Amino acid sequence: MRRLLPLLAFALAGCVSTTPPTGVHQPMSARPAPHAQPAIANGAIYQVANARPLFEDRRARFVGDTLTIQLAEKTQASKKSSTAADRSQKVDVSVPTIIGVPGKSAQGLTVSATGSSNFSGKGDTDAMNDFTGTITVTVIEALPNGNLLVSGEKQIAINQGQEFVRFSGVVNPIHITGANTVQSTQVADARIEYKASGFLNEAQVMGWLARFFLTFLPF
8 A cells, every 4th residue: 555655646736736847948948147237337327237238239148148030930731642452263174084082072173262362551641730820948058150049938827727838949149130039940949849738638539448448449
């Protein structure tokens, strides 16, 4: 009984969790590293901690900087396949009449056998995805060549359920526009997720016992 308690607690914890698993790069946020401040004294208006150079590029380039991703994903694919196979055969066997050979009862017997096999199969599949929107992500790593590894999550609570929009990928700084935005189609190794949690989402998922029997049933 004592051995079953930890397993039961683990199972209950998995049932209570409302955050769906993710496949985007982790972590999904990062704190900026402290930068060395110039040896300038604070003034009546000028404050060293809040000052930024007038000609500084405001586009993301350091760990902890934020970047807006314009989601503009649209894919469409279709596939058709057909297979046909036909096989037939015929065998005729006759026993001639031979004098002086045992098995006289089978002499003059004619045997005929025919067989045929037909197979045909067709398959069609169509897929179309359209995903648009915006999400602001955080630079979690600055690669040696200047590219930025970004990751982020947006949670939206609607009534009794939650929706999760997640994004991660590698951004080339030359694709970042002046508004500090980049198109998702220009992000390498992009991972985009749109998931939901709540009883409305759980009602559309097959139960674990049904999935268990579906796995092992041969028909």
